Amino acid sequence: MDPALAAQISEAVAEKMLQYRRDESGWKICREGNRVSVSWRPSVEFPGNLYRGEGIVNGTPEQVWDCVKPLAGTLRDKWDENVNSFEIIESITDTQCVSRTTTPSAVMKLISPRDFVDLVLVKTYEDGTISSNATSVEYLLCPPKPGYVRGFNHPCGCFCGPLPGEPDKTSLVTFFQTDLSGYLPQGVVDSFFPRSMAGFYANLQKAVKKFYG
Numbered sequence: 001m002d003p004a005l006a007a008q009i010s011e012a013v014a015e016k017m018l019q020y021r022r023d024e025s026g027w028k029i030c031r032e033g034n035r036v037s038v039s040w041r042p043s044v045e046f047p048g049n050l051y052r053g054e055g056i057v058n059g060t061p062e063q064v065w066d067c068v069k070p071l072a073g074t075l076r077d078k079w080d081e082n083v084n085s086f087e088i089i090e091s092i093t094d095t096q097c098v099s100r101t102t103t104p105s106a107v108m109k110l111i112s113p114r115d116f117v118d119l120v121l122v123k124t125y126e127d128g129t130i131s132s133n134a135t136s137v138e139y140l141l142c143p144p145k146p147g148y149v150r151g152f153n154h155p156c157g158c159f160c161g162p163l164p165g166e167p168d169k170t171s172l173v174t175f176f177q178t179d180l181s182g183y184l185p186q187g188v189v190d191s192f193f194p195r196s197m198a199g200f201y202a203n204l205q206k207a208v209k210k211f212y213g
Contacts, residue, residue, distance in 0.1 A: 001092060001137070001139070003093070006092050006096060006098075006119055009119055009137070010096060010119060010120075010121035010133060013119075013121065013134065013135045013155045013157075014121060014133040016155045017133050017155060017156075017159075020155075021173060021175075026041040026042075027039040027041050028041065030194045031195070031197070033198070034198075034201075034202065035055055036054070036201040036202075037053070037055070038053050038198055045155065045177055046152075048178075048179060048189070049190070050175065050177040051177065051193050051194065052173070052174070053176075053201065054171075054173050054174075055171075055172055055201045056170070056171060056172075057169065057170045057201070057204060057208060058205060059208035059209075060167065060168060061129075061130065061160055061161060061170045063170075063208050063212045064160055064170040064204070064208060065130050068158060068160065069122070069130075069132065070118070070120045070132050071095075071097065071122060072088050072097075075207065079203055079204070079206070079207035080203060080204075080207075081104075082103050082196055083101060083102075084102040084103060084104050084113070085101070085102045086099060086100075089139065089141070089142050096119070096121045096122070097119075098120070098137065098139060099117070099120055099134075100118075100142055101115065101118065102115045102145075102148060110188050111188065112148075112149055112182065113147060113148050114148060114149050114150070114181075115145060115150055115151070116136055116151050116153050116178075117136060117137060117138075117139045118134040118135060118153055119134065119137045120132060120134045121133045125161075127162070128161060128162045129160065129162070130160045131157060131159045132157040135155050136152040136153045136154070149180070149181050149182045150181060151178060152179040153176075153178050153179075154177040154178070155177065156175050157174075157175060158173060158174040158175070159173040159174075160172050174197065174200070178193075
């Protein structure tokens with residue numbers, strides 16, 4: 001992928017992620033419990049919703065990031081029940097790549113397996129927060145695999161940061177706005193994401209404990 005184009009796209013996505021994080025207006029809580037809150041508001045990117053997850057994870061930011069980072073060496077496919085496989089299609093820089101993620105069927109197979117090809121940028125901020133910033137891209141060298149529906153991630157990612165005075169805990173804010181494609185009832189989609197995101201935090205906590213004690 002052209003590095004200049006990739007940089008332009010990724011920086012625009014990173015700016016949108018910062019806006020999502022700063023803008024507190026319009027969010028409606030749809031799931032809450034176990035130190036995790038999931039909320040939503042209508043997406044301006046597509047006719048669906050933007051979902052926001054906020055939670056505290058027991059573990060240092062470095063440990064949590066190792067489990068969630070969308071880069072080579074991630075542990076994500078070893079613990080996340082919504083990820084079957086993760087691979088780097090092209091490394092552009094040390095902090096930017098094109099990745100392919102496959103997901104299993106869900107909701108009693110009402111949602112068939114999906115795959116996503118995303119341009120990913122990792123940024124580190126002055127306060128120690130690390131962010132992933134991703135959006136799906138057309139990539140001719142990676143057509144959909146048989147048995148998978150190609151989904152599309154609009155600007156999404158996470159902010160993994162330290163908690164002041166709590167060195168062994170991490171604040172994790174996540175954003176998802178995914179077009180699953182295919183012919184899915186909206187009610188199925190609307191119920192899937194909040195439940196899936198809450199499960200993401202619960203499974204992440206188990207993973208940090210498993211890999212780092």
